[in-house]
Amino acid sequence: MQKWTKTITSPVRIAFLVFDDFSNLCMANCLEPLRAANAVTHHHMFDWRILTLDGSPARTSSGIQIVPHGELRSMTSCDYLFVHASYGHTGHDTRPTRQALRAAAARAVTVIGLDAGPWLLASSGLLRGRRATVHWDMLTAFSERFLDVEVVRARYLRDGPVMTCAGALSALDMVLDLVSAHLGEAARLDVEDQFIKDPPRTDGTGPGDPLVSRALDLMRDHVERPLSLPALAHRLSCQPRTLDRHFRRSLGAPPGTVYRHLRLSTARKMLEGTGLGVAEIALRCGYESPAALARAVRDRFGATPSALRKRTL
Template sequence: MLFESFSNHCLANAIEPFRAANTIARRQLYDWQIFSLDGGTVTSSSGLPVATQSWTAVRPEGTFLFLMPSYGHARFATPRMNQVLRAARKRFSMLAGLDMGAWLLAAAGLLEGRRATIHWDEFNAFAEAFPDVAVVDERFVLEQDLATCGGATTAFELTLELIKRHHSPMFALEVGALFMHGDRQNLHDPIQRMSSDALVRSASTLMRRTIEEPLTIPDLARHLKVDLRSLEEKFRNEMNMTPLAVYKAIRLREARRLVELTQMSIAEIAERCGYRNTSAMTRAYRLEFGEPPRAHRKGA
């Protein structure tokens, strides 16, 4: 649901990971509708016009309802909007307030006694306006039926987390890689104090950069300046996989990409993906994807 002067950056960051998930899965995992309260063209804060359907035209129910107000958010917290959102709570499994969306959820009485966050520019004003809401200084808050986040980049992180919970950590990591999420690496950062998610992203970035000549896992830990036990523990916490299994999955997904999108020989693909011989890669490929690379290419 869009509102005048919404953030088109926020809109793209919410939709594009779902689009990428469909691309990677090669089937329609997600679809979406863009609408506003009354329909028609809604213009973003940067002047981008977006055609929307009206609320009454939206299908009766859905999994997520994303609310995307930004500038001028307070004027949208009307009695009519409050009524719409209370009704929407029965129609959607989750309501998600992006950017200033938490303000509308709180105004409708849907965040009382709940944890929530909002764009940091309005953090204090939000806490003062809604004392019954437990306002937290976090990038996003995700619960079973409600979610809130503070802006464009956090919208991307929230969407990735939804994909992770509905599919798998490895699948979400693959989606994030399409957008170079976590690709900038600074080994001078105190990596040992990183969250599991941040360390896994740093490690997976290094894995993607060393596909052709894979590192050993102890070498990977040394490059990241973290002890091996801590690395393995954080991968178990975040991915429910070992670093070696994630490394292998990244290499095989690169092999699948080359099988589908290039005319390289299978032998060359094996070499580019760090396998000493074609047979080893073919066996691993069949176990991962259910068919050998040649059959996959023929079907594609």
């Protein structure tokens, strides 16, 4: 079961190695959740650099030129090394590339192959004896080429220090799971709200919990006048204890904790993004008084409503 909140003391260090004709949608689905996690927590939780083999600009599959932060050999130790290739991956599969990947993998805690990136990882010997996936258009060719890899049709997989991801939409799910692993489900839920995305999947690969999804929709629709747990369960045609069990299994917290988090996240957005007074925001977020909201905000965010507002001025 995922923890609802977690604390990290230093940024998670990430390196993105990109090859020409990589998918910018896949890249965006990795970077934007990390950016959003930094934004919603107001802390620099994730730090990343974009690299190419030789430090030269790379071109995306849609023709956009990307200027990297540096070359791969300048990469210091990191928590995650994302290897991102898409179209024309066989042209990148050279002896120098394989040597560079093996050297870089030794400086990373976890190596992640995106889209066609697993092909380069397998060719470099980094997937030998492991389970892996790749973009599904390449599954047959991949399995025929790399007999020492157990090929699985999956959105993404982890096997020891290596992860493989099938493509752009899978990348979003994978990175959201990384946000949850490092910051907890509360941060993940806030990031998902930035993308209007369904709640977390219960196992990282399957469909989300329908009961939790419907409950979250009801909670968001009733921020101003919060529903009691029995009333919420009644609308969902289930027992309160059933709802509690589903929330704890899927989100790592009871419904009341999640509900308060959603209301306070809404209050913070209003404090930081509108000119509404604290009394009006308290009313819109279901608090009986400005003082009650102020106490809740201070307990949750460690700052007064006025201090949160000043952050955006």
